[in-house]
Amino acid sequence: MFGCKNGAGSKIMLISSPFGFLQMGAMGGDDLIDWEKMQGVGNGTEEKILVLVRLRPLNEKEIAQNDVADWECINSTTILYRNSLQERSGLPTAYSFDRVFRGDCKTREVYDEEIKDIALSVVGGINSTIFAYGQTSSGKTYTMNGITEYTVADIYEYMKMHDERVFALKFSAMEIYNEVVRDLLSSDNNQLRLLDDPEKGMIIEKLTEETLRDWNHLKELLSICEGWDIFLLDMRSPIPPLAQRQIGETSLNEKSSRSHQILRLTIESSAREFIGKSNSTTLAASVNFVDLAGSERASQAQSVGQRLKEGCHINRSLLTLGTVIRKLSKGRHGHVNYRDSKLTRILQPALGGNARTAIICTLNPSRSHVEQSRNTLLFASCAKEVSTNAKVNVVMSDKALVKHLQKEVARLESELKAPGSTCDHGPLLRKKDMHIEKLEKEMRELKKQRDLAHSRIDDLLRAIESEKSSVKANSIQSVNGVVKRNGSLDLLRSQSSQVSYSSDDASDPSQITEEPLLATAEDFDEVSTDIRCIEVDDSAKDGTCTSSRHSTSESEESTPLSSEPQLSPVSSAPLSGTDNIYSHVALEQNIQGSLFNPHSDETSPSASTSTTASGGLLLTRSRSCRANMITSPLDMGSDEQNESTPPTMLEKDFTGRPEGAFQRKQWKLPPVIYGTNSARLTGNDSQSTDYSSFIDETKNEDGDEDIPTLGSFVAGLREMAKLQFENQTADQVQLKDATDGNNTRDVALDPMNDWAIKFEMLQKSIIELWQSCNVSLIHRTYFILLIKEDMTDSIYVEVEHRRLSFLKETFSRGNFAIQDGRTLTLASSKKALRREREMLSKRMSKVFTEGERNRIYEEWGIDINSKRRRLRLVQLLWRDTEDLNHIRKSGEVVAKLIGFSVHGQGMKEMLGLSFMPPQRMMSRRSLRWITS
């Protein structure tokens, strides 16, 4: 679609229409155009370029030179090369085209039989192009002159026959000489520019467009262009003649065209009766007559100087034309290099665009030019494969256009609404609807995932915020000289506080106080990002304090550190205060680790302390923490691997890492809940550092049920506790050194009493948490049977508690946890637990004899005759979280159902579950997990 101005100056729109010649038919009724032949043309369907070959007779010169004609048209479509020598060369001898014309054929014949239809399409609003291609002196100009004349004559004839329409003819002429475009109707010799117009496409700037008065006017202009009547013009008028086409003499052609000439006739027509009315439409199209310069061999044309230069330009542009045609002949795939020459740029619409095109390939029949003739035929062969896509160009006034579009919309709407519509789009629409539905579903799913991730981030941010405010509050309390009970080492450690003890302080126990945090907002931010990494500051070695220290007088509030019962390396108040935050964030880091950084090797949530050279204890934020966090995933795994891994820049800087305190280990979790459809794993190596090894559901001997193995339970538990153990050991050693060094402080801990109270609390809480988090009954059973009264198990109890607390909190927020890289929700855990109960119920008859079963049913108050007694039993297991006896009995039933029994402490040692928390090394007093 492009805009232009009509004669009246009102704005018009030129659009391509699919009306085709159906509309033209109504205009017709004459015998000038074969409308029947043109049915379907211009309706947007592709049409191949019409390719004709025209032989010329040998000219006098050639005859005089005893040249012979080797080419012969054997029928109307085939031309044959008759030469015995050539036949043996293996090159083709016969070429077929739409039409071939013998040497004695008249141009009129060529026009009438083939060209006329295409050329006269222009009166029906279809662009057309006729061009002649061939070697120099083969008859291009001879042919095109005739074709142009006949076409124009017919156009005028057509106009005469159709006085119901008003026609407007415009003429322009240009040549491309040595790659310069010149206006042949202009007296100045200026070079014309080719411009790309967004609406009209390529336009030739300032090209003269003469509105034709009549046929004679056109003849006059044509003769000017061709320079035919140059002498006549000179004689008629003293005015210098207009520009003429470049013609020069070569040895092959006296009047050789040294340029490509394009004559353009534009015709607009409107129905007379509608002129000036709002619904008037105009057909507008152009016919181009293109007389190409001839390809030539410099040797044959004996070109030198100016002629040679012209010949080079001619050949180069013809080469580009050939390349474009060859490319188009293979289909319109990829880039077509129209812009490589002015010729192809101007002819672009004719070469595969909105135009009907005919190419007349002229041939010199003489033997001496056989090679050139073959090249021409090769070009012709490619050209016949090229398609164009001509459309009727209808110019409409704005009003007519709106009206037409409204009509079109109404037509399409009624077509869609009609039940018996010929074009049934139903199945297609349904398919599309289904596709849309599918995409919408996917979108919803993705949104859900995104929201979940957002809420996780929000939760973490909230946790960090609350942690910050806790730190702040604690700092304020300390500054005010009020150190609360929860301002213990644990708290300080968990909040990355700086606590320093100088040797001077050590001399006076009353001076050993918690260092208040004189933290800036910046520090708090760091606290959030450097999650609880505390290391020894080298500067402390010389006994200096790295943080400001406020000595406070001994008071009830400012209890000395050494006397704090919270000095236990594990938190003393598991469910409250900042310690709880510590637990949650630490666990969260581990549980959610895979969500944010599955390869993160930042594992230790706890602080590390170290004695200074002078016995002072200094806790600072770790500089290596970030380095750890940004360590490459490849930098994980065994300690040996870590040693061989080059340190990061940050690590290189850091030299003060205490040995053992920050060994990189993953704090892995055993599968608390077996509801994540984890993949079955082949390995069952409890030492494995692969997180997935903790989920190890294996088939039992019956091969029909999934029972989490003891191995997987133990491995996870042990790995997790080991890390905790190591960290705590480091803490304890440092703390002990600190207090020993002081020698004045009595670390009067009574861990046994402490643990006794704590154990009871934790035990109760864990049982409740198991229930509310839908933890596997088998896990619970393993836990209570293996981790029981021995105090050395306290580490397991505490870790279990922290983990469950975090899980419960996660579920209560409607969030998910990650276990084995899979999401775990409250619903999925519930489902898994139900499946486990079903599985256990099925094992009743396999494991117990009838007598045993009946005894159990009776014991559990179940009617032995009830149909669903087995299911009823497993549903009752682990239900009563208040009754420890019920818990013990439940554990016994489950243990029997899965074929598990524990034989004392020996088994634990065998399983590698024996860890002794550092502060209790000296004591082995036991507490009971379950009262029996």
Ligand SMILES: Nc1ncnc2c1ncn2[C@@H]1O[C@H](COP(=O)(O)OP(=O)(O)OP(=O)(O)O)[C@@H](O)[C@H]1O
């Ligand atoms: N079909 C024909 N019948 C008789 N004479 C012809 C025919 N075709 C060409 N000629 C004559 O051959 C000569 C060369 O023709 P023409 O100038 O048309 O060749 P051309 O291909 O245009 O050459 P160039 O590329 O050099 O311009 C002219 O004298 C012309 O009259």
